[in-house]
Amino acid sequence: MKEPLLPEPSDTSRENAAEVERVLRTLGKTDLDQLRVHEGMNLGRVSIVHGSHAEVIWCHRDGHEEVSACQYATNLNLRPVAGDWVSLRGNYIVAVFERRNALERPDPNLRDVQVLAANLDLVLLVVPIDRGLNVRMLERFAVMAFDSGARPLVVLTKADGASDAPTLEIETELVVPGVDIVTTSSLSGEGIEQLRTLLHEGVTAVMLGASGAGKTSLLNALEGSDETTLSVGSSGEGRHATTTRKLYRLSSGGVLLDIPGIRLVDLMTGQSGVDETFRDISALAAQCRFRDCAHNGDEGCAVQAAVDAGELAATRLENWRLIQANMAHQSSRRDPATSAAKRKRRR
Ligand SMILES: Nc1nc2c(ncn2[C@@H]2O[C@H](COP(=O)(O)OP(=O)(O)OP(=O)(O)O)[C@@H](O)[C@H]2O)c(=O)[nH]1
Ligand SMILES: [Mg+2]
Ligand SMILES: [Zn+2]
Numbered sequence: 001m002k003e004p005l006l007p008e009p010s011d012t013s014r015e016n017a018a019e020v021e022r023v024l025r026t027l028g029k030t031d032l033d034q035l036r037v038h039e040g041m042n043l044g045r046v047s048i049v050h051g052s053h054a055e056v057i058w059c060h061r062d063g064h065e066e067v068s069a070c071q072y073a074t075n076l077n078l079r080p081v082a083g084d085w086v087s088l089r090g091n092y093i094v095a096v097f098e099r100r101n102a103l104e105r106p107d108p109n110l111r112d113v114q115v116l117a118a119n120l121d122l123v124l125l126v127v128p129i130d131r132g133l134n135v136r137m138l139e140r141f142a143v144m145a146f147d148s149g150a151r152p153l154v155v156l157t158k159a160d161g162a163s164d165a166p167t168l169e170i171e172t173e174l175v176v177p178g179v180d181i182v183t184t185s186s187l188s189g190e191g192i193e194q195l196r197t198l199l200h201e202g203v204t205a206v207m208l209g210a211s212g213a214g215k216t217s218l219l220n221a222l223e224g225s226d227e228t229t230l231s232v233g234s235s236g237e238g239r240h241a242t243t244t245r246k247l248y249r250l251s252s253g254g255v256l257l258d259i260p261g262i263r264l265v266d267l268m269t270g271q272s273g274v275d276e277t278f279r280d281i282s283a284l285a286a287q288c289r290f291r292d293c294a295h296n297g298d299e300g301c302a303v304q305a306a307v308d309a310g311e312l313a314a315t316r317l318e319n320w321r322l323i324q325a326n327m328a329h330q331s332s333r334r335d336p337a338t339s340a341a342k343r344k345r346r347r
Contacts, residue, residue, distance in 0.1 A: 020063050024045075028119070038087070042059060043087065045058075052071070070088060071093070078099075101119065101120055103144065121204050122204070124207045125154045127154060129158060139277055141209065144273060153180050154179055156182070159183045160190070177279055192218075208259070208262065210261045212232040219258050227242075229241050245258070
């Protein structure tokens, strides 16, 4: 029998590595997350960010886990967000691992992109149906979700208050073709078990929706927890019950990020997300005579022809136009050269 060239690791260190891996899995680590730390450092995942420090759930080398408020090392490579994997030395975050994807929107003052959450498998588009379906909102959220690179999933909420949920589900399918839909009620418990099944170990999900859509209520229904929710005003909008982005570990094994409601006007859209959300229009556009067809009375426009033939809803094209206009507006505001040029022209 040949002697092994290298000594086998001792049983205890093997066990501990397995225990560390087990803890990281409960934090949502997947095979896609390549996390290697240097000697003397520990691995963790950011659960909440409070300005100058972050709460990190992390794992000792011996496999026991801890939650610490961590400061940022000087020259930290990235500003951490909820969902980030980090290297810790003591109570300092010394490195943020490269993100495999991220949910983003522009900074409210439009100077920079704001990262809402990182390293996601699912983006739950949380949309209430107790006052019918807000198609424009769903479209915007879908575009944002597709742009993140994670898989979108529609979660219709407040089904207990909906007049005709089955019809609204069909309407939803037409807005986001090919995206799965779960209809829920945090009040009656409808759909909650189905959601639990989807949020198994290895899945990190973030809830994207307007304030008052019922995101935190979903979390409470899933976990039997008691996080703050607030009633919705007559406009249907909530009052920002949730004010921080926070990562929760679910009893179903998955990880769920609850974030404050997003206002429709804050939504950023990217072209690839628009193309995914409006797959019907993208497919038709390939048949237009001109590659840069604006589908707005252009000669040989296949999209307009489909509307005329009753094969594509005119409102669908109208919404597509609105999103394109909004995108152009946002990118011109983001790009200082364009804004300067505009200001000049206005003078
Ligand atoms: N009838 C009914 N009401 C619901 C349901 N889910 C949530 N609500 C109510 O909707 C209101 C807003 O719910 P929240 O869970 O706070 O909404 P949110 O999306 O977390 O809102 P923000 O934290 O502000 O972004 C609360 O008054 C909830 O009781 C539901 O399934 N049915
Ligand atoms: Mg909330
Ligand atoms: Zn066209």
